[in-house]
Amino acid sequence: MEYSEAKERYIEAWGSLGSSWGVNRTMAQIHALLMIATEPLSTEEIMEDLKISRGNANMNIRALLDWGLAKKVLKLGERKEYFVTDKDPMVLAAQVAKERKKRELDPIIRLLDEVSSVKGESKEVQEFKKVTTDLKGFAKQADSVINTFIQSNSNWFFKILGKITR
Amino acid sequence: MEYSEAKERYIEAWGSLGSSWGVNRTMAQIHALLMIATEPLSTEEIMEDLKISRGNANMNIRALLDWGLAKKVLKLGERKEYFVTDKDPMVLAAQVAKERKKRELDPIIRLLDEVSSVKGESKEVQEFKKVTTDLKGFAKQADSVINTFIQSNSNWFFKILGKITR
DNA sequence: CATAACTTTCAAATATTATTGAAAATAAAA
């Protein structure tokens, strides 16, 4: 396969995968581009490569910075901003896990805490309490696993899992 | 908190969480409703409760069946179809993991396999190969963890993790 | 200070996705 075709397919696939890990298509495509870049990219280069507008590029680069999935680097004597991403998949996964936990898991745990304290004794209320309490317990377990995962900065997680799941 | 309020908030939250695990809002809301139901629900009851159209209800119930997140039950002597869901969060998680693996992880592994075999020796191609190969390795590790998780049908996963992450 | 280089904003336009509702299809019962 030719490089240009491979690159195009990879960027497109990464883009549509974006929604899986909670980011929009362009954001994921910019990330994909940064992953395979051999040096920091400017907004201009990103715009050109993905054929997107300046506003769009800017917005989504900011979003990546916000997610901790890209960082700004400055080139000596240049005014323009350049961007890079960490290329280690493990670091990427940990960062995504961290942000999604913050945006999704934490709020749902708070909500389940509130609603599971509902008052009443009817069959419906009893079932509701049971279900929401079970979900909360599960969410908290997941939370603590993710926390440990985030804290770690190497492959220990998969190494140990590898042994367990063999 | 009153039951009606708790129920409403829980369903709404579950609905907006839906996009997190890759399903649309209505589908997640129907699932939420089935989770707290004390008996099987018919399409009619779901429509009424969520105030959605028949077409919408039908489409999303089919989607839940397709994901393995709901199943049809028949009441003796009744023509209508009723639906239930498994209420164990662990079973839910395993089912979602299974479907998402099929829909997202498997295709991306196949793609990475193809594109990482790109021809060429330039700096760009070398970097591209390295990144896509690393991603593929990571994806395969994730895949094997998920496979083991899917196979299991109890809490062993969290029990062991609990010990590791303490 | 004035100009130029660059970044950010945001209203309008586009594109994408979800929902409705009524008609068509299906299948049990009369």
Add this chain to the structure above:
DNA sequence: TTTTATTTTCAATAATATTTGAAAGTTATG
């Protein structure tokens, strides 16, 4: 077979999300 209950389909519509592009904002430099 005909009627009736129920489910499915799908074109039209509505709702949501994304993208554009030009103007406004910011900051470095002469």
